[in-house]
Amino acid sequence: MLGQYATVVLSAWGVSLAALALLVGxxxxxxxxxxxxxxxxxxQRDGG
Amino acid sequence: xxxxxxxxxxxxxxxxxxxGLGLAFFLIVVVLVPFGxxxxxxxxxxxxxxxxxxxxxxxxxxxxDRIFALDHEDGSLPLIATAPLPGEGLAxxxxxxxxxxxxxxxxxxxxxxxxxxxxxxxxxxxxxxxxIAGTPALSVIGTFGAALxxxxxxxxxxxxxxxxPLYVPTLIFGAEVTRRGAEGAAVATPLMLLVAITLxxxxxxxxxxxxxxxxxxx
Amino acid sequence: MSIWEYANPKKFTETFGRWVPWVYGIxxxxxxxxxxxxxxxxxxxxxxxxxxxxxxVHVPSAFVAINAWIMMVVTSLVWLIRRHxxxxxxxxxxxxxxxxxxxxxxxTGAIWGQPMWGTWWEWDPRLTSFLILFLFYIGYIALWAxxxxxxxAADLTSILCIVGSVFAVLSRYAVLFWNQGLHQGASLxxxxxxxxxxxxxxxxxxxxxxxxxLFVALVLQRTITEIRVRRIAALSARLHRAEA
Numbered sequence: 001m002l003g004q005y006a007t008v009v010l011s012a013w014g015v016s017l018a019a020l021a022l023l024v025g026x027x028x029x030x031x032x033x034x035x036x037x038x039x040x041x042x043x044q045r046d047g048g
Numbered sequence: 049x050x051x052x053x054x055x056x057x058x059x060x061x062x063x064x065x066x067x068g069l070g071l072a073f074f075l076i077v078v079v080l081v082p083f084g085x086x087x088x089x090x091x092x093x094x095x096x097x098x099x100x101x102x103x104x105x106x107x108x109x110x111x112x113d114r115i116f117a118l119d120h121e122d123g124s125l126p127l128i129a130t131a132p133l134p135g136e137g138l139a140x141x142x143x144x145x146x147x148x149x150x151x152x153x154x155x156x157x158x159x160x161x162x163x164x165x166x167x168x169x170x171x172x173x174x175x176x177x178x179x180i181a182g183t184p185a186l187s188v189i190g191t192f193g194a195a196l197x198x199x200x201x202x203x204x205x206x207x208x209x210x211x212x213p214l215y216v217p218t219l220i221f222g223a224e225v226t227r228r229g230a231e232g233a234a235v236a237t238p239l240m241l242l243v244a245i246t247l248x249x250x251x252x253x254x255x256x257x258x259x260x261x262x263x264x265x266x
Numbered sequence: 267m268s269i270w271e272y273a274n275p276k277k278f279t280e281t282f283g284r285w286v287p288w289v290y291g292i293x294x295x296x297x298x299x300x301x302x303x304x305x306x307x308x309x310x311x312x313x314x315x316x317x318x319x320x321x322x323v324h325v326p327s328a329f330v331a332i333n334a335w336i337m338m339v340v341t342s343l344v345w346l347i348r349r350h351x352x353x354x355x356x357x358x359x360x361x362x363x364x365x366x367x368x369x370x371x372x373x374t375g376a377i378w379g380q381p382m383w384g385t386w387w388e389w390d391p392r393l394t395s396f397l398i399l400f401l402f403y404i405g406y407i408a409l410w411a412x413x414x415x416x417x418x419a420a421d422l423t424s425i426l427c428i429v430g431s432v433f434a435v436l437s438r439y440a441v442l443f444w445n446q447g448l449h450q451g452a453s454l455x456x457x458x459x460x461x462x463x464x465x466x467x468x469x470x471x472x473x474x475x476x477x478x479x480l481f482v483a484l485v486l487q488r489t490i491t492e493i494r495v496r497r498i499a500a501l502s503a504r505l506h507r508a509e510a
Contacts, residue, residue, distance in 0.1 A: 006316070008377055009316050012320045012378060013323055015374065016324075016327065019373075020366070020370070023366045027487050031488075034491050038498050041502060045501055196422055206408055209408055210409065213405065216433075220437075221443075253429070259425055
């Protein structure tokens, strides 16, 4: 279907989707981590 | 007031020796290039305008962190900043001092170094003219970059990262003027654009620099 | 009810925190539709063959890359004028997204160029401008990282963003001038509106909507994260003072 340019098209799409997945993944991971930190410190403030 | 400052800076630089370093760096880079790309005249001649401009630009870059560094180190920067002299005036004075000790000497030295790269005969005048027209922009842009990173550890590297992209328009037009001069073509268009960029930088950047200094000296 | 209500970090987090999953959902929907349609159900082009399908990732990423920077300029101005921290944090949040989009645009442009031009890189005016934009993104992010005090960092990066924009525009025209005589006509036109025939247009627009929605989702999520980081710092400082 892609003919002679298969590697070209697939690598372009691959790079793009990989970069987007990485960006989204890192954003979620950081968001989760920071939320956990905030919850911990708010508990500390309320409890201690 | 500005005159006092400029004189003050000139003296400081003469004692410190940053003046000669820029020129020496310029020379070294130009000498290095043929070792990298070969001694063949036909190879060197077409790239000479660009190499000379890039080398001059890097030499100007080298001395940028000195603009505020000395004042910052001995603690006089906050004092100078709160003096009656407006921040924009200070920024211009610093840029002028930098240009007088870097841009101007580089412009004068460049035609001599052009010989080493077999610059075509028509190019020498325009190399000089384009550098004279463009290096003030490099100084005033560099002053802005130096103000942004004043006081940061290893700020020099970050400053280069910030300043070099800002240098691109000046470099493009400056090298183009030199190249066209070397080929004997008309230089009016790139020269006008080069001068326009310099004037725009001179008009706008001191305000940005002053704002940055106010932030950094809070 | 004015937009400035959302300058309050708490209100921003409460309101937009709920939006984030929905916007991600919209992004996934648009991206899925646009990309699958474009990849499987559009024909090959005359002079490009199947490589024309690269437009579905190249054009949207380039579009977002530039608009991300414009958004950063606007939020930087809002910070400098109205001192809303949320605005400064939004600019900081958007930068890595814009930078990633720029990288995607550059990578896909280069990969596309390989069969078309025969080399992995061409100093085509558009690609070159994106390379310069990439450098501006790196500088902006590096400056945020280098300055310890958050408010000082916000001020300096905002000024850099604005000054950088002026020079980015200047560079765009300088680069056009610089590369005028070399590749006229032979340069790969990346402009969707000029060159893209109707059959490609709709999936392209849907993909672009997907990329934009993804940008919005990411920036909302990341801004909320930055707001939380700031709150953690404030609470930590308060706790330490209480202990001492």
